[in-house]
Amino acid sequence: MVEDLIKRAARDLTESKHAIALTGAGISTESNIPDFRGPKGIWTLNKEAEAKAYERYELFLNDPRAYWEEIVGLRGTYGKFHGQIREAQPNPGHYALAELEALGILKCVITQNIDGLHKKAGSKRVLEYHGSVNAVRCVSCGSRFAWEEVSLDELPPRCKCGAVLKDDVVHFKEPIPSDVMEESEKEALRCDLMLICGTSAVVYPFANLPRMARYHASRLVLGLDVIGRKTNVKIIEVNADPTPLTDEGVSDYLIQGKTGEVLPRIAEEVKTARLRREY
Ligand code: APR
Ligand code: ZN
Numbered sequence: 110m111v112e113d114l115i116k117r118a119a120r121d122l123t124e125s126k127h128a129i130a131l132t133g134a135g136i137s138t139e140s141n142i143p144d145f146r147g148p149k150g151i152w153t154l155n156k157e158a159e160a161k162a163y164e165r166y167e168l169f170l171n172d173p174r175a176y177w178e179e180i181v182g183l184r185g186t187y188g189k190f191h192g193q194i195r196e197a198q199p200n201p202g203h204y205a206l207a208e209l210e211a212l213g214i215l216k217c218v219i220t221q222n223i224d225g226l227h228k229k230a231g232s233k234r235v236l237e238y239h240g241s242v243n244a245v246r247c248v249s250c251g252s253r254f255a256w257e258e259v260s261l262d263e264l265p266p267r268c269k270c271g272a273v274l275k276d277d278v279v280h281f282k283e284p285i286p287s288d289v290m291e292e293s294e295k296e297a298l299r300c301d302l303m304l305i306c307g308t309s310a311v312v313y314p315f316a317n318l319p320r321m322a323r324y325h326a327s328r329l330v331l332g333l334d335v336i337g338r339k340t341n342v343k344i345i346e347v348n349a350d351p352t353p354l355t356d357e358g359v360s361d362y363l364i365q366g367k368t369g370e371v372l373p374r375i376a377e378e379v380k381t382a383r384l385r386r387e388y
Pocket of ligand 1: 135147148306308309
């Protein structure tokens with residue numbers, strides 16, 4: 110019963126010492142940003158766009174000027190998608206996670222989303238694992254800049270260190286920026302509860318994070334025979350569909366539903382319980 114699982118999640122969160130949240134595109138569909146692999150997902154509906162997405166990083170490496178000309182031109186799917194993202198507003202799912210942080214329960218949100226909606230909803234500690242549409246990053250020194258700080262008069266734009274700048278969004282085949290990756294792995298190995306919201310959990314290396322929490326194994330040994338050394342970290346999924354984490358028993362339970370409906374009810378339950386000092 111979803112109701113019972115919501116109460117269970119609220120109890121688990123209240124009893125946790127270091128809870129973190131992991132999120133994916135599913136948490137932003139109720140903000141009118143399509144996900145990728147759901148029934149109405151961008152890749153589900155447009156295989157060509159998915160194939161093109163696998164070529165973007167190579168284009169940047171081989172011809173950064175052409176890459177930037179495309180960005181500036183904001184042509185094709187890329188432009189339309191980013192336009193939708195910039196107009197979007199957080200939904201109750203984002204606000205619920207911000208509230209759980211404000212209550213001192215959630216220590217951070219690690220998101221695959223590039224839409225910046227967690228920060229817009231008031232979450233303070235957000236690790237943007239796949240970057241953000243709101244920033245530009247130096248591929249050499251790792252510095253990040255707001256778009257307003259970067260002159261696009263000459264393409265490709267360059268960092269103070271002289272290296273080429275890239276929009277912060279992380280493409281397929283592109284390495285995850287080391288600062289975000291290290292911080293996220295530290296959190297995955299440190300947490301005693303992981304709340305995973307709106308992700309199909311099929312994209313790596315992000316999908317390693319729940320397994321690192323479940324087996325307290327670093328990325329390097331995952332895949333080796335770590336089964337049997339399970340930790341008692343509480344791993345809870347909130348998703349419209351089961352994922353490989355559900356099927357493999359990496360998560361303890363799945364609350365099947367919409368994040369925009371389930372997460373606010375969990376936050377409500379936590380607050381009510383606190384008031385009643387039931388837990
Ligand atoms: N509430 C709960 N779950 C939802 C909702 C919702 N409102 N809307 C969609 N979902 C579920 C879908 O059923 C699916 O299981 O969220 C999941 C979204 O999965 P994906 O579309 O695969 O998105 P994500 O896991 O974030 O993708 C990872 O892949 O394409 C790349 O870089 C991109 O960051 C992205 C990465
Ligand atoms: Zn630099």
